[in-house]
Amino acid sequence: MTLIKSISGIRGTIGGKPGDNLTPIDAVKFAAAYGIWLKDYSKKQKLKVVIGRDARLSGEMIQNLVVSTLVGLGIDVVDLNLSTTPTVEIAVPMEKADGGIILTASHNPKQWNALKLLNEKGEFLDAAQGAKILEIAEMEDFDFSDVDDLGEITKNDSYIDIHIDEVLNLSLIDAEVVKKAKFKVVVDGVNSTGGIAIPKLLKEFGVEVVELYCKPNGHFPHNPEPLKEHLTDICKLVVEEKADFGIVVDPDVDRLAFISNDGEMFGEEYTLVACADYVLGKTKGNTVSNLSSSRALRDITQKHGGTYEAAAVGEVNVVTKMKANKAIIGGEGNGGIIYPESHYGRDSLVGTALFLMLMAERGGTVAELRASYPSYFMSKKKIELTPGLDVDGILTAMADTYADEELSTIDGVKIDFAENWVQLRKSNTEPIIRIYTEAKSQAEADGLAERIIGEMKKVAGI
Template sequence: MTLIKSISGIRGTIGGSPGDNLTPIDAVKFAAAYGSWLKENTNKAKLRIVIGRDARISGEMIQNLVVSTLVGLGIDVLDLGLSTTPTVEIAVPLEKADGGIILTASHNPKQWNALKLLNAKGEFLDAEQGAKILQLAESEAFSFSEVDALGQVSKNDTYIDIHIQEVLNLPLVDADTIKKSRFKVVVDGVNSTGGIAIPKLLKALGVEVVELYCDPTGHFPHNPEPLKEHLGDICELVVKEKADFGIVVDPDVDRLAFIDNTGEMFGEEYTLVACADYVLAKIGGNTVSNLSSSRALRDVTEKYGGTYEAAAVGEVNVVTKMKENHAIIGGEGNGGIIYPESHYGRDSLVGTALFLMLMAERGGTVRELRDSYPAYFMSKKKIQLTPDLDVDALLAQMQQKYRDEEVSAVDGVKIDFPENWVHLRKSNTEPIIRIYTEAKSQAEADALADRIILEIKEIAGI
């Protein structure tokens, strides 16, 4: 059982002991720290925070604890109920709220939950802000409100519909164009809020929907991370239904993966590539992804005369780099689409609409579209950390070993070879080292990853 504290919030497994797991005490403490930080950094007499959650079994319990804590601090709460991460991100500025909290552990299994913290723009906090909240949580320097100054709770369960309308209003999204294509799409909502939001969006765009695991019970029917090894059911159903493609999202709907018309993975890395291809063809500009994302985005960006930049892993880092470089689209290779025309957050609804526009205008099959992009293959592996392992020293040794190559230490160690690359970094959400590689064949990518793993083990003596 685990509790992980980071600048982006607190994440852990339900049950167990306070401080070691995400218990009610920990949920209250971190909600109080966030609310106290907001109060310290504003002159407003009354604050308002937007709260939404995915469909996890523990979600209602954690939500009740967090909402009551904020009310106790004298903060008003707008409760969206079952929602998505991008929906809460959109709601914060639309409501002119002072911040937001999303209760979700993203792709983690059902025993996990988390508090994801937003600023008044509906964007994730930066490192300095997150560190201050962690300090407040540790010190427990909270001052709660007296009875006449308690906060008030209001509810709005229509925000997924508002979010969908925001997507339909985007200049590069034309519902009539999509409707004319008469698409048939299978949706795997992993029994969370994607099972509400994605089918609603598709139906608004005139798409025939086949629903799979779209009942938001929180009982995930498979590992909720949208990777090939977890998605056998939808791959089979796409073929059986003769669908144009399939859509898979994670529990909080900020990661988007497609299944092509043959029942094969389109590739999470290529979700961003395809959406960027559509946007760049319409409006030339720059792109950003993280250091662990495919070179294919760079290739497509340069094809349209734009500039590609890589950021450290983490949504807040990608957003910062996108603002610096005036990127018109960006995101992460895990299927996270960030489209500033909508908002600065990963959004599977926006990504779905852009992808449908690309398919409607280009024609052909999803398999043909995938084959039109540069052929890169990734291997994503991991090494479990042990308490006595000095990971920073290990990464420094790997950096020194490959000093004659193109090496970046912005986030872990990334080594760019002429024909492939490897990125080594500590995970922010799990006690592991991630090893990402990319090459021009799967065999080469896997072989490179295995070679690097052996080198790391040799250096570490494990």
């Protein structure tokens, strides 16, 4: 059982002892720390916070605890109940709120939950802000409101529909163009809120929808991370239904993956590549992704005459780099699309709409589209952390070993070889070291990963 405290929020497994897991006491403590910080940060007498959650089994319990804690601090709450991460992000500025909390552990399995924290723009907090909240939580310097000053709760379950309307009104989106294509699409919503939002969106585009695991009951039918090994059911169903493609989202709907018409993975890394291809083909501009993302985005950006830059892993880092680089689209290779015309957050609804436009205008099959892009293959491995393992020492040793190669140490260690690359970094959300590689073939990517893992274990003496 695990509790991970980071600048982006608190994430842990349900049950067990306070301080070791995400218990009710920890949920209250961290929600209170956020509320206290928000009062000091905003300097306002009366505050408003938007709360939404995915459909995981512990969601209602954690929601009740968090909402009540904020109310006890005298903060008004707009309760969206079942929602998505990007929906909460757009709701914060629409409600003229001072912040937001999304109750979701994203791609983690059902025993996990988390509090993701937003500022008044509906964007994730920066490192300094997150660190201050952690400090307040440890000090437990809380001052709750008197009975006459308690906050009020307003329930609003319309924001997924509002979100869809916002997507339909984007300048590069034309639902009538997509309707003419008469697409048939299979949707795997992993029995969370993507099963509400994505089918609703598709129907606005005239798409025939085949629903798979779209009941938002929190019983995830497979590991909710949208990776190939978890998606055998939808890959099979796309072929059986003779669908044009499949759509897979994670429980909070900020990661988006496609299944090609032949039942093969389009490639999580290529979600951003395809969406950027469409946007850059209409509007000249720059792109940003993180250091763990495919080189294919760089290639597509340069093809369209733009500039590509890489940021440290983490949505807040990508957003910061996007603003500095005036990027018109960006995101992460895990299927996260950030389109500033909508908002600065990963958004599977926006990504789905952009992909529908690309397919409707370009024609052909999704498999043919994938074949048209630069061909890179990734391997994503991990090493479980054990007590006493000197992660920083291991990464330093690996950097020293490859000091003659092109190195980046802004986020772990990334080694850029001429034909491939490897990145080693400690996860912000799980007790693991991630080992990502990319090469011109899957065998080469897997082989590079295994070689590097062997070298790391030798350094660590394991």
